[in-house]
Amino acid sequence: MDPTRTNTDARPATVVIGAGPAGLTAAYDLSKHGYPVRVYESTDVVGGISQTVERDGWRFDIGGHRFFTKVAAVEALWHEILPDEDFLLRPRMSRIYYRGKLFDYPLKAGNALKGLGLLEAARCLGSYAWARVRPPKDQSHFDAWVTARFGKRLFSIFFKTYTEKVWGMSTAELPADWAAQRIKNLSLMGAIKNALLPKRNQKEITSLIEEFQYPKFGPGMMWQVATDKVRAQGGSVELNAPVEHVRWESGKGAVSVTVTGADGTSSEVPADHVVSSTPISALIRSMQPAAPAPVQAAADDLRYRDFLTIALVVPLEAGFPDNWIYIHTPGVKVGRIQNFGSWSPFLVKDGRTCLGLEYFVNEGDEVWSAPDDELVKLGTAELERLGLIAPGNVEAGYVVRMPKAYPVYDDRYQKNLDVIREWLAANVPNVHPVGRNGMHRYNNQDHSMMTALLTAENIRTGSAHDVWSVNVEEEYHEEGGDGGTKRSTPAGTGRDAPLMPRQGQQLPNEAVSA
Numbered sequence: 157m158d159p160t161r162t163n164t165d166a167r168p169a170t171v172v173i174g175a176g177p178a179g180l181t182a183a184y185d186l187s188k189h190g191y192p193v194r195v196y197e198s199t200d201v202v203g204g205i206s207q208t209v210e211r212d213g214w215r216f217d218i219g220g221h222r223f224f225t226k227v228a229a230v231e232a233l234w235h236e237i238l239p240d241e242d243f244l245l246r247p248r249m250s251r252i253y254y255r256g257k258l259f260d261y262p263l264k265a266g267n268a269l270k271g272l273g274l275l276e277a278a279r280c281l282g283s284y285a286w287a288r289v290r291p292p293k294d295q296s297h298f299d300a301w302v303t304a305r306f307g308k309r310l311f312s313i314f315f316k317t318y319t320e321k322v323w324g325m326s327t328a329e330l331p332a333d334w335a336a337q338r339i340k341n342l343s344l345m346g347a348i349k350n351a352l353l354p355k356r357n358q359k360e361i362t363s364l365i366e367e368f369q370y371p372k373f374g375p376g377m378m379w380q381v382a383t384d385k386v387r388a389q390g391g392s393v394e395l396n397a398p399v400e401h402v403r404w405e406s407g408k409g410a411v412s413v414t415v416t417g418a419d420g421t422s423s424e425v426p427a428d429h430v431v432s433s434t435p436i437s438a439l440i441r442s443m444q445p446a447a448p449a450p451v452q453a454a455a456d457d458l459r460y461r462d463f464l465t466i467a468l469v470v471p472l473e474a475g476f477p478d479n480w481i482y483i484h485t486p487g488v489k490v491g492r493i494q495n496f497g498s499w500s501p502f503l504v505k506d507g508r509t510c511l512g513l514e515y516f517v518n519e520g521d522e523v524w525s526a527p528d529d530e531l532v533k534l535g536t537a538e539l540e541r542l543g544l545i546a547p548g549n550v551e552a553g554y555v556v557r558m559p560k561a562y563p564v565y566d567d568r569y570q571k572n573l574d575v576i577r578e579w580l581a582a583n584v585p586n587v588h589p590v591g592r593n594g595m596h597r598y599n600n601q602d603h604s605m606m607t608a609l610l611t612a613e614n615i616r617t618g619s620a621h622d623v624w625s626v627n628v629e630e631e632y633h634e635e636g637g638d639g640g641t642k643r644s645t646p647a648g649t650g651r652d653a654p655l656m657p658r659q660g661q662q663l664p665n666e667a668v669s670a
Contacts, residue, residue, distance in 0.1 A: 167191050170615060171413050171425060173399045174433035176204025177601050178591025180382045180393075181233065181608035182431045187389035189616055194391065194425060195383075196415050198398035201376075202383050204433070205561055205592075206601055208376025208503075211554045214510050215374050215503040216467050218558050220480055220494055222248065223369040225602035229609055234369070237382050243369045244500055249477055253493075254313060254484040256543055261482060263314055272313070283307035298330030317484045321491040322516045323461065372502045375601075394418070401444040402430055402587065409586040414444075429615050430584075431608070433591040435460070435560055440576060443584075451579045454572035458596055462524060463561035465494075466513040466535035469552040472497070474545045475509040488538045489523065491516050508551070513538065519559050528555040563596040577624070588614070590623065599626075 170186055172179045175197035186193045201207050209216040223243070225231050235243075252259040260267045269277035284307030292300035298319065302311045319327050371377040383393045396418040403424070404410045410430045416422050432439045440447050440455035447455075480494040490513045497509035504510050513535040517524045523531070532553030539545045563569075573596055580587055588611045589595045591604040599607075603626055610621035 168428035168615060169193070169426065170429040170431055171196065171399075171427040172431045172433070173413070173439070174198075174204065174591070174594070175202040175379070175383065175393055175395070176433050176591060176604075177206050177379065178594060178604040178608040179204075179431065179433040180379055180386065181605045182590060182612045183386045183391055183393070184233075184237070184382050184389075185609055185612035186615065187386050187391035190390070191616060192391070193386070195386065195393040196397045196399050196413070197393065197395050198434075200395050202393065202395070203376040203379035205558055206375040206379060208374030209556050211467070212552070213505060214467065214469065214496075214554070215376075216465060216496060216510070216512055216554070216556055217374045217494065217499055217503070218465060218556060219463065219514070219561065220499070221370075221375040221601060222246075222479070223371070223375075227602050227606055230602040230605050233605065233609070234378065237385065238371060238378055242371055242373075242377065244372050245367055246370045246479075246499065247367050247477075248479065249498070250480055250482065251478050252314060252318075252482045252484050253542065253544075256485075258481070259314070268310070268314065276309075280307060280309045280313075283309040297328055299327040302327075314484060317486050318482050318491060321483075321489070324516065324518065370500055372500050374500065374503055399434070399442060402432075402439070402442050402584070403444045404584045404587075406583070409584045428586065430587045431611055431615075432587060432589050433594040433604075433608075435563075435593040436573075436576060436589050436596050439587070439589065439594075447579060451575055454575040457568055457572050459564040459566060459569075460519075460560040460593075461562040461564055462517050462519045462557070462559050464515050464517055464524060464531070464555060464557045466490075466515070466531050467496070467554045467556065468511050468513065468532070468535055468539065468550045469508055470511055470545055470549045471551075472507055472509050474549050475511065476544075480514075483542065485542060488541060489515055490535065490538050490542075493539075493544070511539065511545075516562075524557065528553075531555045560593055563593060563598055565598065569596065588623070595624070 167190065169192040170182075172183045172193060172195040175195050179195060179197075180202065183193045183195045201209075205218055206221055207218065209218060223234060250261045252261045252263070257271045259271050269280060272280060287304055287307045291304040295301045295304050299311065299316070302315050306315070316327050319330065323330065386393055394415075394417070397415050399413045399415055400422065401414040402410050403412045403414065410427055412424050412426045413430060414422055414424050435458075437455040437458045440451060446452065475495045475497050477498055478495060479498050480492050482492050483490050492514040494512035494514065495509055496512055497504040515523055523534075526534070532550075532555065535553065536550045539550070540547055580589070590607045590611050592599050595607065607623040607626050610623045610626065613619055614621055614623075
């Protein structure tokens with residue numbers, strides 16, 4: 157369908173920036189209902205962070221995507237896009253690796269104390285008892301909050317190292333809200349209770365689900381089929397086609413976008429609505445005329461944490477049954493390791509599996525910028541150092557970089573977002589941010605999709621859903637109903653993320669060496 161309106165009765169035409177889960181969900185819904193839509197993706201692949209990367213016949217799930225949701229509309233959409241036979245039902249298994257031993261995750265007290273050995277278990281219990289008698293007075297940050305509920309020794313073993321790897325900062329800088337979200341408000345006594353009653357209410361506690369759905373060729377399969385269906389329904393999806401500018405006029409809002417096509421030529425595409433899943437900072441920088449200086453400054457002040465995967469091909473027996481293992485052993489840079497064969501046998505080849513070593517980085521830093529062959533050597537050396545593979549087991553290696561994987565909630569992000577949202581609403585109300593980076597919101601895939609579905613309905617029907625109120629915690633708090641855990645996350649903010657130190661602040665030596 158041509159998005160250019162030919163008469164006053166034409167349905168509004170929409171341009172979608174970005175072909176990730178949110179952008180393609182909006183395009184699928186609009187095209188399904190007969191609304192003209194064009195999607196422009198700056199890279200050569202659809203799916204965003206939910207893409208399936210393929211190299212030499214190996215398939216990699218970047219970050220790992222369990223298809224489990226309590227949002228009925230998203231569940232229905234998954235099965236509308238992909239037939240049931242394309243989904244596998246996979247067992248959920250994740251563990252913590254610490255100094256040569258594996259521990260259940262989520263943490264189970266009996267398993268953890270047994271794995272630590274009698275002496276260390278006694279020390280941990282003593283540390284927990286002391287924390288109960290003399291809890292930290294100030295529990296506004298991650299380390300003190302966790303220490304009060306598990307004791308200092310268990311905090312140091314099972315929480316500190318991995319968390320500092322993810323965010324590149326000391327846990328003393330992380331707010332308690334992040335701890336409450338990630339640890340699901342458990343205490344050591346709560347963990348003991350969970351260990352004694354392992355089946356209790358596990359379907360109601362998202363982190364404890366025992367199985368999940370998974371597209372057999374990885375999450376990118378979902379978005380490739382969605383792309384095909386958008387095109388079949390009359391919409392268009394163009395790759396290698398970055399949107400350079402969003403042109404707007406006072407009193408009219410956005411009127412067109414300027415796109416650079418794969419052939420290098422630029423064209424102006426009229427638009428009645430613009431749905432944007434590109435980072436909201438990039439959206440502001442694309443505005444023409446330029447947004448006011450304070451709005452641009454707010455956009456420039458938003459920050460991101462980046463991510464790369466080193467995928468190593470090893471013999472099948474060198475794998476493990478877990479979807480991924482969290483690496484809490486200090487002294488190595490890897491934060492988490494996936495076994496792609498445990499997600500789906502269709503991702504790997506007969507007799508071999510592929511281990512994906514995940515590194516949390518900043519774009520341009522030493523690890524991000526290292527040549528691929530050096531990174532393959534790094535990943536191989538760390539796997540061998542951890543004792544997870546024998547020397548000589550790695551047969552091939554690949555590196556996949558993913559910029560802007562995690563939006564950072566620092567001490568100024570909310571003020572920056574308020575400035576940006578206010579300007580967008582006042583000047584370009586027909587520009588609709590959706591999804592994780594589009595809204596600078598640390599949401600899961602299903603909640604990003606929900607923002608897109610509501611936005612599409614707003615465009616189609618003139619409804620006024622507030623997509624900013626779509627909140628991870630509405631469906632994913634610890635336990636629902638009257639007996640549920642009180643939420644520490646403010647309504648409407650999505651998943652809380654940590655306060656990050658500003659430039660110039662240094663980590664303590666212990667955090668740097670981890």
